[in-house]
Amino acid sequence: MSKQHLYLVDGSGYIFRAYHRLPPLTDPTGTPVGAVYGFTAMLWKLITELANAEAPTHLAVILDAGSITFRNDMYDQYKANRPPPPDDLIPQFPLIRDAVRAFSVPCIEQEGVEADDIIASYALAALAADFNVTIVSSDKDLMQLIQPGIDCLDTMKNARIDRAEVVAKFGVPPEQVGDVLALMGDSVDNVPGVRGVGPKTAAELIQAYGSVEGVIANIDAIKKPKLRETLAASIADARLSRELVRLKDDIPLAVPLADLTLRHPPHEPLAKFLAKHGFRALLSKLGREAEAANAIPVAADAPDRVPFVHADYETILDLAQLDAWIADATSCGIVAVDTETTSIDQCRASLLGISLATCAGRACYIPLNHVQGEGLLAEKLPQLAETDVIARLNPLFADPSVLKIGQNLKYDLIVLKRHGVPVLAPFDDTMLLSYALDAGRWNHGMDDLSTRHLGHTPIAFKDVTGGARGKWDFSQVGLREATDYAAEDADVTFRLHAGFKARLWREQVTQIYELVDRPLVPVIAQMEMHGIRVDRSALAGLSAAYEIEIARLEGEIHEIAGGPFTIGSPKQLGEVLFERMGLKSGKKSSKTGAWTTDVSELERLAGEGHAIATKVLDWRQHSKLKSTYTDALQAQINPDTDRVHTNYALAATSTGRLSSNDPNLQNIPIRTELGRRIRHAFVAAPGHVLMAADYNQIELRLVAHIADVPELKTVYAEGGDVHALTAQEVFGELTRDTRARAKTINFSIIYGISAFGLAQRLGIDRGEAARYIDLYFSRFPGIRNYMAETIAAAKEHGFVTTLFGRKAHVPLIFSKNMGERQFAERAAVNARVQGTAADIIKRAMVQMPGALTAAGLTGTKMLLQVHDELVFEVPDSEVSAATPVIRETMANAHRPLVDLSIPLGVEIGTGPSWGDAH
DNA sequence: TGCGTCACG
């Protein structure tokens, strides 16, 4: 006969996790119930779905009764930093007690102690009574309790945590976890710990000395001087922390163990509770189909109410079927769309199929060009004709009353346009919604979003196409499998949309999404489709010239080095320079222990007169230019258009900037004459010129505005020289040299200044750099305030916002590690400025097509964006008319959303090539 | 795949 098994649910911990993981659902009365739903579903699962050997015989939910406990007597700052629960979570606490009662499960809480203490007391009492115990929690404090007969269950990850897991996680067994936790401290609970001691150090110390007291007794034996000092200074904190994390395990049991017996969930109260809050999926699981059908479901669509069932996805093979889906989409007023193609290159990909979803769990795939067999033997499977399907879908795609949803819709927009779909509007993009909500917190790819927000990981593309190497093309995937994969993507997109859309207003990012990022999609799609003309033979000529130079330098380098080696291998180069040749003090070695051979190091050697260093630098420059630019760009020319089509990533950066890839056209050389030749290979089409329009010092202008520095604003208003002003203010005189140094100082402000960094850039010592910074701040006190306020805002919210309301999350601002935290502080300061500049140029791009059209400039095309620069291809006849339109559009791009107290300067140049347009 | 390096704003 199997043992009795008590499950102790850590209610508080679970509620918070459910709240953050689930979308903001509301019940029919408008009460928020997302966390209640998550909690109820978890309890249901626990009671009904565990296999016999693990099934609970006894169950209790433990909650925190109040925020003041006996630990506050020990330390009044305990948990003092904890923010109050979010507004819409507060009304859910009583509902969770209702839920527990509806299951006829005891709900235990007690003033003056924490849920963890009650759990500890019950766990040990039950163990003594020969129960098995499972603690449903992922709280690290509770892991102290794990021992034979007691384990932890993380229901979110569906993972059991036993002794071995604890050892793997903490480096010590459960009975020593409390000692490790005490040394580490906990910033959330405000357990002081020992400064500078993280999980690794704490584990090492406890492994060596057994306990906090053991460490204290052996402080003198600790090798690292810094650690020894900190520990010696923190003995009181360490002892206090040890007591704070110690669980109180002898609380009298408020409800005797016998009363925790789990009875089969009584249907009536539970059904009533589920119906009241609209939890239809659970009602049907309870066998209450009728009530499920009648209940008003939770609003905001609970995406995880509906399971993912691949078999439910439909393959569309006849027109009547297709028409039914189109009718469904039209009556729903909303449809998720996804395309399957032969390539990730949107400008070359051809269409294989289209999937649609009209509801969570209701999705289909319309295969168009799937084949059976390979190569010449490939035979097209019976499917609907592409032209017929496109003709039927076009009215839906253009229907203003039907919202189209996509994930990275720019891709689909381009592919579909190339296959006869002129319009896809109105639309929402889940990738961009996620970006507006969570930029800087995580990536915005569909698989990650699905796993994170829906708790479901979609089928991986490479699993469908046969292994890592992609044995097959997606065209050869069978229709059933293709449907499982493709329809699931549309289904996931549909479900993600509901959750994101509900958060948009609440989290105040509607403007950035609706007026900046979303309208940019068709604009960028057009730019990518236009592409830019590249002179292939010019590139080939450069490649050949670089090749000769590389070969020559290679010979000379090997000669000096006394033998051949791979110059491109930093490892080998370092060994040659600093070991074989014995060059002096090539000290710097990094994490891998290898010699540093970067530009600054080689320049130092060159300055000391080592010819080999100069030659290696030269070799590096030539091989960089050849491999990354002249060779690679030739290969990127699209044979159909004879132009290069970059791909702009709209949700890749943490600050709101775009990024460019395949190929990256935002890092084409310009700073050196040698590299600049590559820019001359970017040319205008016959009868056109290239026009480059740059914002002048936009980020520094924004600093002047945001930090409200009167002197800087005046200089910008009067068209003066800001670097000259800075030179005058900081150095007291204006010379070529002081102006150059002032320019560096101004840049350092944008990046979040540090004396060390500035010293390195200026080649001066730290003290001097610190004096300049002090002087700068005393001259422009607004800047110091602005930086402090930005950092304070980041610490309060975890993000900073641009003038347009874009959020840039900086999660490391909460790091215990000082280096990481300072890094986050600099990133926060920079993100406001960099992000606002990104918003401005994005607004310019959104408004540009309309401005050009309104001026009758139908031949002028926007081709590229390089952060503060836009590149256009302009017919010769339109050059003089286009210049003022582009200038005005860019200079006024912030209006009417934002007011600026400085003007935005725009510099415009034209020429036959990009190199000539600057 | 991770690292070092270097191209850009």
Next chain:
DNA sequence: GACGTACGTGACGCAG
């Protein structure tokens, strides 16, 4: 007084 040190990207070659 020590810590590590500018902000944001993408692509390449090497070596495990």
